[in-house]
Amino acid sequence: MxxxxxxxxxxxxxxxxxxxxxxxxxxxxxxxxxxxxxxxxxxxxxxxxxxxxxxxxxxxxxxxxxxxxxxDRDRASRDVHRVASGHIDVLQTRIAELKGMVDTLSTLVACCHGDGRPDCPILSDLGGGIDTGQPLERAKRR
Amino acid sequence: MxxxxxxxxxxxxxxxxxxxxxxxxxxxxxxxxxxxxxxxxxxxxxxxxxxxxxxxxxxxxxxxxxxxxxxDRDRASRDVHRVASGHIDVLQTRIAELKGMVDTLSTLVACCHGDGRPDCPILSDLGGGIDTGQPLERAKRR
DNA sequence: GCTTGACCTTACCATAGTGGGAAGGTCCAT
DNA sequence: ATGGACCTTCCCACTATGGTAAGGTCAAGC
Missing domain, CATH: 1.10.1660.10 (Multidrug-efflux Transporter Regulator; Chain: A; Domain 2)
Structure with missing residues (x-):
């Protein structure tokens, strides 16, 4: 083939x-x-x-x-189980991160009147947001 | 500075x-x-x-x-609202994808006895999984 | 046999965002 | 003046994938 x-x-x-x-x-x-x-x-x-x-x-x-x-025909299913479970944890951490972003953004979007006026809580927040001073956490990828 | x-x-x-x-x-x-x-x-x-x-x-x-x-001091908050809302949609799509993976994996992990024996539904599924024949969807990144 | 098109090969470039490092210039305190 | 802490530019690496180019191969039709 x-x-x-x-x-x-x-x-x-x-x-x-x-x-x-x-x-x-x-x-x-x-x-x-x-x-x-x-x-x-x-x-x-x-x-x-x-x-x-x-x-x-x-x-x-x-x-x-x-x-x-x-x-490996003689593998222990325990090993597979471990890899898969670990991966579920990673996925769930990633989901939690994304959910946190959605929560924050949804709040901001709900507060923004979204019309022709210039004042906008989304930008205010981005500009003045609470700052931890910590370096930005490295983005996780799928 | x-x-x-x-x-x-x-x-x-x-x-x-x-x-x-x-x-x-x-x-x-x-x-x-x-x-x-x-x-x-x-x-x-x-x-x-x-x-x-x-x-x-x-x-x-x-x-x-x-x-x-x-x-831009004269921006319309509508524009900001649009960008932020669009981003929420993207995030939610990503979350849904990840959740789908977790669902599938959780089912498989629950079916695997995870001991010393070699038979394992996780590997069986990966090897024989239902195949759509479609090219793999390009991975989305955060 | 020759042409044409569909296939195969390798090799290089790009992506997005970040970190790492080298080679060299600058500034300040001792 | 020497050393260390900065700064500069430039290049490389990562992930997983797609694109493209230059060239070899095969099979069908003429």
């Missing part, structure tokens, strides 16, 4: 398949005599695995760990 | 102050004869504004818009 077919079959772009290989997440694909990568059913299965895990917000490091557990 | 003092006073690192200037978010700072940037109270105020807006999850483009509205 060519990379394009594997891409269609897995829902992972050819671009990303090569990238995953380059970072070591995937083992180097078998090459045919013409240099083309050759994929089989197992590879497509792994690609689907990665795609699904990405959709659940796991990052590459976590996926590498999950993938190696997945390949 | 040197950039370091402005950084301390605003909570924005010197590094980021220079970056904001380089991207045009901030106007080029006044330079002293030795080439050092020189900041005043207004600048610190703008830096705090940016810092606070970043903390609310606005991206640079949105902050640029908010900042120009903030500088």
């Amino acid at each position: 060519n990379i394009g077919e594997a891409a269609k079959a897995s829902g992972v772009t050819a671009k990303m398949i090569r990238y995953y290989e380059s970072t070591g997440l995937l083992r180097p694909a078998v090459r045919r005599s013409n240099g083309y990568r050759d994929y089989g059913a197992v590879d497509v299965h792994e690609l689907r695995f990665i795609r699904r895990a990405r959709g659940l917000g796991f990052d590459m490091a976590e996926i590498a760990e999950l993938l190696s557990l997945w390949r | 040197n950039i370091g003092e402005a950084a301390k006073a605003s909570g924005v690192t010197a590094k980021m102050i220079r970056y904001y200037e380089s991207t045009g978010l901030l106007r080029p700072a006044v330079r002293r004869s030795n080439g050092y940037r020189d900041y005043g109270a207004v600048d610190v105020h703008e830096l705090r504004f940016i810092r606070r807006a970043r903390g609310l999850g606005f991206d640079m483009a949105e902050i640029a818009e908010l900042l120009s509205l903030w500088r």
Whole structure:
């Protein structure tokens, strides 16, 4: 199977398949005599695995760990459980952060009359907001 | 005021102050004869504004818009209201996405006995998950 | 056999926001 | 004058993804 077919079959772009290989997440694909990568059913299965895990917000490091557990027929489900639970915690922290932002913003928006007049509590707050003096917390990514 | 003092006073690192200037978010700072940037109270105020807006999850483009509205004494609060409301929508979409992930993962984690045995519904799901065949939705960032 | 188009290969660039560091200039206190 | 704490610019790294360009390959149709 060519990379394009594997891409269609897995829902992972050819671009990303090569990238995953380059970072070591995937083992180097078998090459045919013409240099083309050759994929089989197992590879497509792994690609689907990665795609699904990405959709659940796991990052590459976590996926590498999950993938190696997945390949190991003797893994302990405890390990998988741990990775997944840890990820839920991260997601929930992120949700809480976002909710905090929404709360603050909603309050401000509700106080702003939103018409042609220039006075606006949203800008007043941004300009004079309570300042902790601490460096801005580094943004978390999915 | 040197950039370091402005950084301390605003909570924005010197590094980021220079970056904001380089991207045009901030106007080029006044330079002293030795080439050092020189900041005043207004600048610190703008830096705090940016810092606070970043903390609310606005991206640079949105902050640029908010900042120009903030500088404009004749702005219509309607415009600010629009930007802020739009941002709330984005945040809420992001929250919904994350919640969906948590829901799925929680279900899987609850089904996994998490002991020494190798069978694990989390991995089974990742490996055989329902496949839409659609390319993976591009990850949204805060 | 030749052309054409669809595919493959590698390699480089961009994104957004932040941190890190090097190499060199400046200022101030001792 | 020496040292340390600043400042300057410039370049690199990160994540995960997309884009593009230059060139090789294959298969179908003529």
